[in-house]
Structures are given as C-alpha cells and as structure tokens.
Amino acid sequence: xxxxxxxxxxxxxxxxxxxxxxxxxxxxxxxxxxxxxxxxxxxxxxxxxxxxxxxxxxxxxxxxxxxxxxxxxxxxxxxxxxxxxxxxxxxxxxxxxxxxxxxxxxxxxxxxxxxxxxxxxxxxxxxxxxxxxxxxxxxxxxxxxxxxxxxxxxxxxxxxxxxxxxxxxxxxxxxxxxxxxxxxxxxxxxxxxxxxxxxxxxxxxxxxxxxxxxxxxxxxxxxxxxxxxxxxxxxxxxxxxxxxxxxxxxxxxxxxxxxxxxxxxxxxxxxxxxxxxxxxxxxxxxxxxxxxxxxxxxxxxxxxxxxxxxxxxxxxxxxxxxxxxxxxxxxxxxxxxxxxxxxxxxxxxxxxxxxxxxxxxxxxxxxxxxxxxxxxxxxxxxxxxxxxxxxxxxxxxxxxxxxxxxxxxxxxxxxxxxxxxxxxxxxxxxxxxxxxxxxxxxxxxxxxxxxxxxxxxxxxxxxxxxxxxxxxxxxxxxxxxxxxxxxxxxxxxxxxxxxxxxxxxxxxxxxxxxxxxxxxxxxxxxxxxxxxxxxxxxxxxxxxxxxxxxxxxxxxxxxxxxxxxxxxxxxxxxxxxxxxxxxxxxxxxxxxxxxxxxxxxxxxxxxxxxxxxxxxxxxxxxxxxxxxxxxxxxxxxxxxxxxxxxxxxxxxxxxxxxxxxxxxxxxxxxxxxxxxxxxxxxxxxxxxxxxxxxxxxxxxxxxxxxxxxxxxxxxxxxxxxxxxxxxxxxxxxxxxxxxxxxxxxxxxxxxxxxxxxxxxxxxx
Ligand SMILES: *Cc1c(COP(=O)(O)O)cnc(C)c1O
Numbered sequence: 100x101x102x103x104x105x106x107x108x109x110x111x112x113x114x115x116x117x118x119x120x121x122x123x124x125x126x127x128x129x130x131x132x133x134x135x136x137x138x139x140x141x142x143x144x145x146x147x148x149x150x151x152x153x154x155x156x157x158x159x160x161x162x163x164x165x166x167x168x169x170x171x172x173x174x175x176x177x178x179x180x181x182x183x184x185x186x187x188x189x190x191x192x193x194x195x196x197x198x199x200x201x202x203x204x205x206x207x208x209x210x211x212x213x214x215x216x217x218x219x220x221x222x223x224x225x226x227x228x229x230x231x232x233x234x235x236x237x238x239x240x241x242x243x244x245x246x247x248x249x250x251x252x253x254x255x256x257x258x259x260x261x262x263x264x265x266x267x268x269x270x271x272x273x274x275x276x277x278x279x280x281x282x283x284x285x286x287x288x289x290x291x292x293x294x295x296x297x298x299x300x301x302x303x304x305x306x307x308x309x310x311x312x313x314x315x316x317x318x319x320x321x322x323x324x325x326x327x328x329x330x331x332x333x334x335x336x337x338x339x340x341x342x343x344x345x346x347x348x349x350x351x352x353x354x355x356x357x358x359x360x361x362x363x364x365x366x367x368x369x370x371x372x373x374x375x376x377x378x379x380x381x382x383x384x385x386x387x388x389x390x391x392x393x394x395x396x397x398x399x400x401x402x403x404x405x406x407x408x409x410x411x412x413x414x415x416x417x418x419x420x421x422x423x424x425x426x427x428x429x430x431x432x433x434x435x436x437x438x439x440x441x442x443x444x445x446x447x448x449x450x451x452x453x454x455x456x457x458x459x460x461x462x463x464x465x466x467x468x469x470x471x472x473x474x475x476x477x478x479x480x481x482x483x484x485x486x487x488x489x490x491x492x493x494x495x496x497x498x499x500x501x502x503x504x505x506x507x508x509x510x511x512x513x514x515x516x517x518x519x520x521x522x523x524x525x526x527x528x529x530x531x532x533x534x535x536x537x538x539x540x541x542x543x544x545x546x547x548x549x550x551x552x553x554x555x556x557x558x559x560x561x562x563x564x565x566x567x568x569x570x571x572x573x574x575x576x577x578x579x580x581x582x583x584x585x586x587x588x589x590x591x592x593x594x595x596x597x598x599x600x601x602x603x604x605x606x607x608x609x610x611x612x613x614x615x616x617x618x619x620x621x622x623x624x625x626x627x628x629x630x631x632x633x634x635x636x637x638x639x640x641x642x643x644x645x646x647x648x649x650x651x652x653x654x655x656x657x658x659x660x661x662x663x664x665x666x667x668x669x670x671x672x673x674x675x676x677x678x679x680x681x682x683x684x685x686x687x688x689x690x691x692x693x694x695x696x697x698x699x700x701x702x703x704x705x706x707x708x709x710x711x712x713x714x715x716x717x718x719x720x721x722x723x724x725x726x727x728x729x730x731x732x733x734x735x736x737x738x739x740x741x742x743x744x745x746x747x748x749x750x751x752x753x754x755x756x757x758x759x760x761x762x763x764x765x766x767x768x769x770x771x772x773x774x775x776x777x778x779x780x781x782x783x784x785x786x787x788x789x790x791x792x793x794x795x796x797x798x799x800x801x802x803x804x805x806x807x808x809x810x811x812x813x814x815x816x817x818x819x820x821x822x823x824x825x826x827x828x829x830x831x832x833x834x835x836x837x838x839x840x841x842x843x844x845x846x847x848x849x850x851x852x853x854x855x856x857x858x859x860x861x862x863x
Contacts, residue, residue, distance in 0.1 A: 102172045103179045106133055119183035126185060127163070127193035128254055130176065134166045135258070138281035141290035143221065146863030149359075150215065150222030150371045151352055153345065153379035154208040156324060157226050157293060158200025159280070160678030162256050163191050164522045169216070169283040173522075196679050197256070198232020198248040199295070201324060201636075202598040203704050204413050206514075206678070207483075207848075208375055210704070213515040214852040216284030216291045220862045225348040225379075227340060228257065228278055228295035229324045230302075234309050236636045236675040241652035241788055245639050247304040247323075256280045257295070264296075264350040266343050269433050273317040274299045275347035285517055286541055296347040297321050309639065317343075329640035338427045345382035346432070349389055363393045367406025371860040374410045374477065377421040377469035381428075383408055383476050384438040397441065401476070409859050410473035410480050411510075413701050415487070415495045416602065422466040425458065439467055446475045454498045474499045474506070479859045481510045484702035484723040486743060494747060508858055511723060512702040513848035516543050519708045523682040526565045527712065527840070534558060543844035550841045559833035562713060566689070566836065573687035577671065584671060590628035591826050593819075594684055594714070595692035596676055599635035599644040602699040606647050606800070607808040607815055608633070608692055610775045612654050612670055614816055617774060619664045626824055630669040632684060634676030646796040648672070650779065653788035681705075686712045689832075690737075690822055693718030694815065696806045698743035698750075700724075711843035713836035717822055719811070723846070730842040735835045739818035740811035749807070763804035771813055776800055 100108075109129045110118050121129065164187065167173040177187045200206060208224060215222040232248035251257065262277040280293040302318035305311045311319060313332040320336075320343050327333045352370055353363060361369050366386075374380055383404055390400035414420070429436050443457040457472045458465045474480050474496070480503070482488030488509035492500040500507055521528045521540060531539055535548040552558040567588065574586040586592075595608050612631055619625070633651050637644035655670040673680050691709035693700075693716050700722040710716060710727055717737040718724040728736050741749075752760040766772055778784060779797040800809065826832050844850075856862055 102133070102137075102175050105136075106130070106176065106179060109133055117183070118179070118185065121185075123185070123190050124193045126180070126190045130163060130167075130190065131254060131256070133176075134163065134170065135256075135281065137170050137172070138166065138283045138290050139258075141281075141283055141288060143291065144216075144219045144284075144287070144289040144863075146221045148221075148369055148371050148860065148862050149355070150220065150373065150860050150862055151225050151348065152208060152211060152215075152222060152373045152375060153225045153348060153382060154205065154375035155226065155341070155344070155378035156200035156205025157208045157212070157224055158202070158205030158678060159197050159209040159212075159293070160206075160518065160682070161191060161194045161196050162280070163194050165213070165518050166281075166283055168517055168522060169213070169285040171285075195250045195252065196677050198235075198250045198677075199226065199229055199324065201233050203702075204376055207512055207704055210513065210515040210518075210848040211852060211855075212282045212291065212293060213285075213517065214513070214848040216282045216289065217287055217515075217517070217849060218852055218856070219284060219287035219289050220852070220856055220860075221291070222860070222862065223291050224282070224293040225344065225351070226293070226295055227321050227324075227344050228297040229321055231304050231309070231323050233324045233636070234639065238652060238672070238674050241649055241656065243637055243645055243648050245309045246307075247309055249304055262351070262354075264347045266346040267432070267434065268316075268339070268342070269430060270316070273320070273343065275343060277347070277351065294348070294351060296344060298343075325638070327639050334423075335427055335430065338423055338431045341378055341381055342385070342432045342435075345379050345385050348379075349382055349385045352386075353389060353393070363390050363395060364399060364403065366390065366403040370407050371862065372408045373855075373860070374408055374473055376411065376413045377473065380410075380421070380469040380473050381432075381435065383472055384435045384442060385432075387438050387442070388434060401442070401445070405476050405478060408473070408477040410470070410477040412470065412480065412482055412487075412491060412496070415490060415701065416699065421469045422459070423469065425465040425467055428467060439472070442472060442476060446471075450475075450502055452498060455502065471499075474503065478506060479508060480506045481508050481859070482701065483510060483512045484726065485509055485511060486698075486720075486725045487701040487722060490698060490743065490747070510851055510854055510858075511726060511846075512704050512707070513846050513851035514704050514707045514711070515848050516540075516711060516843075518682070519685070520711050524565075524569065524686040524712050526568060527562075527686065530558070530561055530565060531840070539844070543847035543849065546844040547841050549837060553834060553837060556830070559830055559837065562833050562836050562840075563829060566687070566713060569686040573683050576683050577673070581671070581673060586630050586632070586671060587628055587669060590630040590669065591689050591823055592630050592632065592687055593690040593692065593717075593823075594632045594688040594709075595694070596632070596634035596673070596681060596684055597703075597705050599637040599641070599647060601643055601647075601806045602696050604694050604696060604806060604808050604811075605633060605635060605651065606796070607694055607812055609647065609650050609654060610808065610812050611816055611819055612651075612658075612668070613775045613778045615668050616654070616658060616664055617778070619667050625667055626827055628667050628669070629823060630671065632671045632673070634673040634680055634684065636676060643796070643799060646792045646799075649788060649792045650796060653784055653793070656787045657784055681708070685709055685714070688712065688714040689826060690714065690819075691716045691718070693721075693724050694740075694811075695719060695721045696811075697721040697741055697746045699746075699806065707843065707846035710839045710846065713840045715822065715832075715835045715839060717819055726845070727842075730845060731838050735838040737818045737822045739814040741807070746807065761804075761807055761810065763801055763807075763809045766804075766809035766812070767801045769813070771816075772809055775812070776809070
C-alpha cells in the first residue's frame with residue numbers, strides 16, 4: 100500500500116474523517132502512527148560488533164520531519180497534506196519537543212544516532228527517559244525562572260518494549276523499564292534504537308518550579324536531567340541516576356550478546372561502548388561486576404571491558420570533570436566499591452604517578468576520578484576537534500598521553516545536514532540540488548562543487564534572497580511566539596544561541612551592545628540596523644550566568660524604550676532556547692557568534708550548523724572554529740582575540756599565583772573599555788533591573804573576569820564592526836555565504852561517524 104493511501108486509512112480508522120477534515124493535532128497523531136509503522140518494519144543493521152552509545156543526554160528535537168525524511172516519504176507526505184489544504188509545518192507545531200538534553204553534548208549524541216543509522220551501522224543509544232526534562236525557561240521581570248517541562252504525551256515516540264531489569268541499589272532493587280525510540284536511517288533502509296530506561300512509577304511534576312524532595316527515590320530517578328547539584332542531595336541523586344542508566348544498560352548489552360549467541364567472555368569481540376563524557380563511566384565497574392558474576396575471573400573481566408569501552412572527552416573545564424566521593428558510591432551501589440578499589444590498585448601498580456590515579460585523596464575522603472577510570476580501562480580516548488585533542492595531549496591529559504599515546508585520537512564533531520540543512524532550510528537545499536546535484540544529500544563532500552558558482556551572479560542573488568526569506572520567516576515566528584516582539588528583517592541578524600556560560604562569553608557580546616548603544620546615543624550611527632539575538636538557558640544554580648541573562652534582558656528593555664536607538668539596534672532573547680528555535684534561527688543568521696575564550700570550547704557544533712546555512716562566523720580561534728577558518732580561508736570568517744597558547748599560559752600563571760597572570764583591571768582601565776563596563780551601573784539601566792545583580796556582574800568583571808572578556812573585547816568590537824560594514828557589499832557578502840556552505844561538507848556527522856567506525860568501533 101502506498102503511503103498516501105495508508106495515511107488516509109489511518110485517519111479514517113482513528114477519527115472517521117477525511118484528511119481534509121482532520122485537525123492539525125489529529126494529523127500529527129496519524130503521521131506519528133504511520134511513521135512508527137514504517138520504522139518498525141525496518142530491520143536492524145547487522146555487523147561483527149554492535150555499538151552502544153551511552154549518554155546522559157540525547158537532545159533529539161522534534162522527530163516528525165526528520166523521520167519522514169529518513170524514511171524517504173517527506174515529499175510524498177508533504178504533498179498529500181498540501182492537496183487537502185494542510186501544511187506539514189503546522190502539523191509539526193503540534194509535536195512537543197522531547198526534553199532529554201541540555202546542549203551541544205546531547206545534540207551531538209542525537210546527530211550521531213542519525214548518522215549511524217544512515218550509514219547502516221549497528222548502533223543504539225542508551226540513556227534515561229527524563230519526564231520533566233532539563234527545565235523550561237521562563238522570563239519574568241528580566242530574570243530566568245525554571246519550570247518542569249513535561250513533554251511525554253499518551254501517544255508519543257516512546258515504544259514500550261516489555262523489557263525490564265533490576266538495578267541493585269543499596270536501599271533495594273529498582274525495576275528499570277525499557278522504552279525505545281526508533282531511529283530510521285536515511286538511505287540505508289534500516290533502523291536502530293534509542294534505548295531509554297525509566298522507573299515503574301515516576302513522580303508527578305513539582306507544583307511550581309523544579310524543586311522537589313531529592314531523597315524521594317526511586318520515583319524521582321527519571322524526573323529531571325541534571326538535578327540541581329549545589330547541595331549534597333542533588334549530587335547524590337546524580338550518582339543514583341548514573342548508576343540506574345549504566346546498570347540497566349550493561350544488563351541490556353549482556354542480554355543482547357547472549358541472544359546473538361555469544362557468551363560474556365566474547366564481549367569485546369562483539370560489542371563497543373562509547374562513553375559520552377564521564378556521566379556513564381560507572382559502566383566500567385558495573386560490567387566488571389556483571390562479568391565476574393557470570394563466571395569470568397577478575398583478569399578476564401577487566402580484559403574484556405578494556406576491549407569494549409571507549410571514552411570521549413568533551414571539555415577541559417576542571418569543574419566539569421566529574422570526581423565523585425567514593426562515599427557516594429558506597430551509599431548508592433556499594434557493590435562497585437571493591438571493584439573500583441581493585442581497578443585503582445591495578446592502575447597504581449602499573450603507573451605509580453599519583454596524577455593518573457583513579458582514587459585520589461586521603462583514606463575516608465577519597466574521590467573517584469571518573470575520566471581517569473575511563474582512560475585506564477578504555478581502549479580509545481578521543482577529543483572532539485583538532486585543537487581540543489592537541490590540548491588534551493599536550494596539557495590537560497599529558498600524563499596519560501605519555502603512558503598511552505596510541506589510545507589518543509581526534510574525531511572532529513559534525514552535525515547531521517539532514518536536520519540542519521535539508522529539513523530546516525528547504526529553499527537552500529533546493530538551490531543546492533540545482534547547483535551541485537542532489538547527490539550532496541548522500542555525500543556532503545560534494546557541496547564543494549558550489550565553488551563553481553563563485554562568480555555566478557544569479558546564484559549569489561538567490562543565496563541572498565533565500566536568506567531574506569528565512570529572516571522574514573524567523574521574524575514572523577518570533578513575533579508570534581515571543582510576546583509580539585518584532586525583529587527587523589532588513590537588519591543584520593547577529594545571533595548567539597547556545598547554553599549560557601561565562602566561557603562562551605555572552606557577557607562580551609553584551610558589552611558590544613553597550614558599545615553600540617553609547618555610540619548611537621552620541622550620534623554615531625552604524626552603517627545599517629543591527630539585530631542581536633540571544634538564546635540561552637543558565638544552569639539553575641549558576642548565579643553569574645543568571646546575572647548575564649539579566650543584563651541582556653535589561654539592555655533589551657532599555658533599547659526598546661529608546662526611540663533614538665531603536666531604529667538602529669535591537670536586542671532579542673528567545674525564551675526557552677531549544678532545537679526547534681535553533682532550526683528557525685540558524686537559517687536566518689548573517690553573523691554567527693562563536694566567541695569563547697580560546698582553548699575553552701572543545702569543539703562547538705552550533706558553529707557548523709550556522710556555517711552550512713551560509714552565516715559568516717565571527718569567532719575566536721577555538722574548538723572547531725580553527726578548522727572552519729582553515730576550510731573557508733581568511734576572507735570568509737572574522738577571527739579575533741588571544742590565541743589558545745597565550746590563554747593557556749595566562750591560566751597557568753594565574754593558577755600558580757605568578758605575575759603577570761591575567762589582571763582584568765589593566766584592561767578595565769583602558770579608555771575604550773571602562774565606559775562599557777561601568778554602564779552596568781548607569782542609572783538608566785539600573786532603573787530597569789536588579790541593582791545587586793548588575794553590581795555583582797560589574798565587580799566580577801573588573802576583579803576576576805575568569806574567562807577574560809575584557810582581554811578580547813576591543814579586538815572583538817573591531818572585528819564585529821568590520822563584519823557589519825562588509826555586509827553592505829552584498830555581492831561580496833553573498834560570496835562569503837557561498838564559500839561557507841560549500842566548505843561545510845566536512846562537518847557532516849556522517850564523516851565523523853565514518854571515522855569513529857574506522858578507527859574505534861570497527862562495526863563492519
Ligand atoms: C547545536 C546546539 C547546541 C550547541 O551549540 P554550541 O554553539 O556548539 O554550544 C546547543 N543547543 C541546541 C538546541 C543546539 O541545537
């Protein structure tokens with residue numbers, strides 16, 4: 100039966116209606132059913148080994164369009180709806196966005212699942228089914244508030260499997276129920292799975308806000324991703340969640356291994372586990388425990404686990420490298436403690452250097468250094484961009500690199516161009532079909548053929564008109580969904596959307612806004628109107644990040660209420676930035692803000708999405724920006740600021756208390772900088788906001804400025820002003836757009852996954 104007939108039939112059976120009579124919500128549920136049926140009919144890929152990608156987060160976004168595309172029925176369904184007066188995008192508005200991730204790390208996991216399936220490789224995700232997500236962000240009085248984000252409806256993408264495992268916590272066993280989300284692969288005809296574990300009786304959402312009784316277990320094990328860890332109960336809950344995920348996941352692996360006809364002694368030959376950052380690291384001792392329980396000797400169990408597990412490092416920020424008190428693990432899963440002690444003793448016997456120990460600290464207060472466990476007992480350690488991997492080898496993990504040089508490898512991140520170009524920017528995708536042929540959709544390297552049109556004025560014009568259309572679309576959605584706030588589609592769209600963190604330096608972007616505001620007030624107008632768009636969630640307990648959001652929202656109000664400034668400068672901040680917002684904003688972007696302090700952003704993936712959609716990067720030479728700069732050349736990117744070697748040197752001096760270190764006051768005193776920072780105390784701004792919050796941010800900037808915004812702000816302003824001026828030469832700018840899209844094929848996650856498979860997983 101063809102797809103259209105089946106869709107009509109589903110509508111008929113479910114509602115007794117013709118498609119044209121169905122509401123958008125009914126159509127959404129009919130399409131959900133159709134998509135689920137087609138995915139379920141697909142076989143799982145086979146191979147010598149099977150991959151399990153363990154991650155605390157999967158920021159998968161809405162699935163309808165993505166799955167229709169992967170199933171090869173996007174156009175057919177879209178036409179069927181148009182024929183009866185409906186639109187797929189209106190139908191997709193009915194879909195709630197799953198709230199299973201936080202930022203780049205979770206989105207990477209989602210892109211990887213998409214590419215693994217598209218390449219026809221056997222690989223499933225393993226994670227948790229959070230009911231209330233990260234949190235839903237709301238703004239009131241220019242402050243962030245957090246609310247639960249319940250996203251699971253009666254009918255959803257979650258498929259009950261009937262599979263259950265018992266997770267042996269110290270307080271008693273807890274049943275882990277397995278739910279699956281199908282991951283159909285584009286072009287491959289197969290489907291993998293995202294395995295999400297859940298408790299049997301999940302807790303109801305907290306009445307207001309995201310505070311809840313963290314000791315109420317097991318009900319709250321799958322309530323929230325990253326519960327507030329500013330107190331001990333919150334940190335302990337994270338350990339409970341992690342053990343719940345890895346114990347159930349490890350049992351699933353051994354069950355499937357047995358079903359494939361292999362015993363536990365063959366684990367390493369038939370299974371690969373990728374540990375996405377340190378959250379799933381307890382899978383190592385848990386697997387050792389399960390293998391020894393199944394009769395393997397300790398030596399054999401350790402050998403198998405070490406042939407199975409591979410670790411991806413995502414950050415060099417010390418506060419993000421998890422070190423759990425051994426006492427927590429004793430409290431949660433005491434059966435792991437002797438195993439961790441054994442793993443530590445073996446590592447210490449082979450490598451006495453205390454810097455590489457797993458257990459650190461005096462007896463009774465020992466900390467388990469999760470990354471160290473991963474490196475000793477994993478067979479691969481990878482960073483996520485060339486610069487990041489170099490920094491791991493030469494400084495952060497140097498002592499490990501000396502011991503295990505062959506384990507280290509780089510895998511520069513990627514993004515699935517199916518979601519981040521085909522689905523989110525159909526007009527550009529269609530133009531690319533015309534110019535380079537539709538083969539780019541299977542083989543993104545072919546995008547480079549777009550370079551042939553560098554001097555083709557018709558193509559350059561089209562690129563500009565597609566960008567304009569995307570800006571108008573984003574403006575309309577923005578006006579509809581964000582309290583009627585209008586964006587000016589004629590202005591330069593300058594966008595910084597990503598989690599809020601001081602190292603990503605939204606505060607430096609805000610200083611540029613202040614700079615422009617003061618210039619305009621002084622009668623010095625920019626060459627054209629500028630719209631600065633932010634989107635970011637701050638972790639609930641991250642006070643300085645919340646102060647930065649407050650500053651941005653106050654600046655927005657100040658500028659909106661000033662008729663002298665308003666025609667030239669806009670500031671907008673989307674509430675509850677998520678994948679859906681990213682899909683609307685990225686195709687509409689002119690200038691992509693990637694301004695982290697050099698050495699601190701491991702890779703970034705937002706930068707890649709913007710590049711593919713023809714935005715020009717304004718960035719530091721950090722993470723994958725370095726590789727973007729190499730690919731597009733200096734005329735097609737704006738780079739500025741201190742380089743990573745210099746920053747690493749400054750940080751070393753600061754940590755050692757040596758002079759000169761970094762002294763923000765020196766930069767604050769510069770005549771171009773002081774007025775910008777002092778504007779945080781300007782009566783007009785303070786009148787709109789919270790004096791204490793603005794004061795705290797001001798004080799932090801001039802005394803600590805941990806991520807050195809003042810070091811780079813002058814160079815940043817100069818580079819950004821240059822980009823805004825260059826935007827005026829429309830042909831030259833269109834060429835920059837063209838080069839960025841043409842060179843973005845390298846950042847397809849299909850390329851990244853092919854490399855993981857070739858160098859690490861060897862699935863088939
Ligand atoms: C891509 C993406 C990110 C990661 O952005 P970075 O700029 O790499 O930090 C975060 N959130 C969402 C919703 C994304 O789509």
